[in-house]
Amino acid sequence: MNTSSASKAASEDASTQSVERTGWGRRGTGGVTIAARLCFENVVHRYGDTLSLRGIKLDIEPGEVVCLLGRSGCGKTTLLRVTAGLEYPASGRITINGREIAGPSVMLPPEKRGIGLMFQDYALFPHMTILKNVIYGLKDIPRAEAERQGHIALARVGLEGYAAEHPHALSGGEQQRVALARALAPRPSVLLMDEPFSGLDKRLRDHVREETMAIIREARATCIIVTHDPEEAMRMGDRIALMRQGRLLQVGTARDLYESPSDLYAARFFSELNEFEGVARGGMVETPVGMVSAHGRADGTPVMVAIRPQGISFTTAGDGVAGRVVGNRFLGEVDLLNVAVDGADVPVRVRARNAAPFVVGSSVWLVLDQRDVLVFDKLAA
Ligand SMILES: Nc1ncnc2c1ncn2[C@@H]1O[C@H](COP(=O)(O)OP(=O)(O)OP(=O)(O)O)[C@@H](O)[C@H]1O
DSSP states (O other), X not given: OOHHHHHHHHHHHHHHXXXXXXXXXXXXXXXOOOOOOEEEEXXXXXXXXXXXXXXXXXXXXXXXXXXXXXXXXXXXXXXXXXXXXXXXXXXXXXXXXXXXXXSSSOBOOGGGTTEEEEOTTTTOOTTSOHHHHHTTTOTTSOHHHHHHHHHHHHHHTTOGGGTTSOGGGSOHHHHHHHHHHHHHTTOOSEEEEESTTTTSOHHHHHHHHHHHHHHHHHHTOEEEEEESOHHHHHHHOSEEEEEETTEEEEXXXXXXXXXXXXXXXXXXXXXXXXXXXXXXXXXEEEETTEEEEOTTOOTTOEEEEEEOGGGEEEEOTTSSEEEEEEEEEEOSSSEEEEEEETTOSSOEEEEESSOTTOOTTOEEEEEEOGXXXXXXXXXXX
16 A cells, blocks of 8 residues: 555545544434645735735634635635635645645646535525535436435435425525535535625524534534624634735634734724724823723834723713713613713713613713723834
C-alpha cells in the first residue's frame, strides 16, 4: 500500500468510526461526510474593473461552521461562487484538505469539488417532484441508487413522505429543507449556504435554523453560511468572518467580535452605539456621560468612544451625569430611552429594564458600565 492509499484507508477508517459515533449508520439515514479543511490563500476576484475580493486569507477547520457576515455588496456571494467554481479567482489559491481546487495550476469544475451549494431562493425546479429535485446532482450514479440516496436525504431533513410532491405544495420552511437535502445528497465535504433563512418569516426562521444546524453538525460538513444578520451569525457560527469591501476585516468567535471589535465599523455591526469624539488626557477620556479609560493611549491622542445603550443605567440623584428624558419607548424586554445630556449633540440612547417611571421630562442621573465602553483610535474609525 503506498502512502496516499494508506492515508485514504486511514481516513475511510476514521469515517467508519464516526458512522458509529454519530449514529448515521444505525439509523440508516445515509453515509457520513468526511469533514474537510478549506483554505483560502490570498484570493482575489474581479468583475471587469470592480475588485470584488481583495486578497482573502482564511483557514476553516474540518467540520467548522463559519458565518460570513457583511453589508450588501461586500463580496460574500462572490466568495461562495469562487469557492464553488462558478467564478474564477484572478489570483490566489483555494484548497480542500491541501488539494488545490482553484489557483494558478488547477481550476476544478464545480462538480469535481465535493462542494454542496444552497442558494438564497432555494432554486428548486417547479416542474420536478421533490425527489427529482433532491437527486438532481447525483448524475454519476445509477438512477436506482440515486433515488435511494434521495430518499435517505429527505429522511434526514424529516420530509420522507414528500418525495412525490412538487415544490409549490410545500411551505417555505419545507422548501428550505428540500434545498438542504439536495445540497447534502451528494455528501459534500464542504457546504456553502447563501442567506439560507432569509426567505422565512422570523418565527419559522428560528425553528428552521436550529433544525438545519443540527443536520449540518450531524453531517459533519465544513460549512460557510452567508448572512446579513449579526445575531444569526452569533447563533450559528463557530467563528464569524466579517467582510468589508472585498476584505476580511476580522475573523473570530462571536465573543471576540463583540467584546474586542477591530474598529468602529466592526463594533457597529453587533450593537447600536452612542458615539463620542474625545481626546486622551491622563489615561482617561472625557465624554458627555462620564470618564472612560483611554487604555494606555498617550495624552492628546484623538479617539472615538462607543458606548452600548445597555451599558448606561440610572443611578440615584446626584451620583452620576445629569440628564433629562426626551423619549421613552417600551420594547418588551427593555425600555429604550433618549436622554438629553450636556455636551452631546444628539440624545444619548439608554436601554434599561423597569424604566417606565422615567417618563418624558423626568430628570435622571446616568452611570456607565465600563464593559460596554469601546475606545478606538480616531484614525481607525
Ligand atoms: N455579475 C456581476 N457583475 C459585475 N459586478 C458584480 C456582479 N456580481 C456582483 N458584482 C459586484 O461585486 C461586488 C460584490 O458583490 P456580491 O454579490 O459578492 O456582494 P454580497 O456581499 O454578496 O452582497 P449581497 O449581500 O447584497 O448579496 C459588489 O460591488 C457587486 O456590485
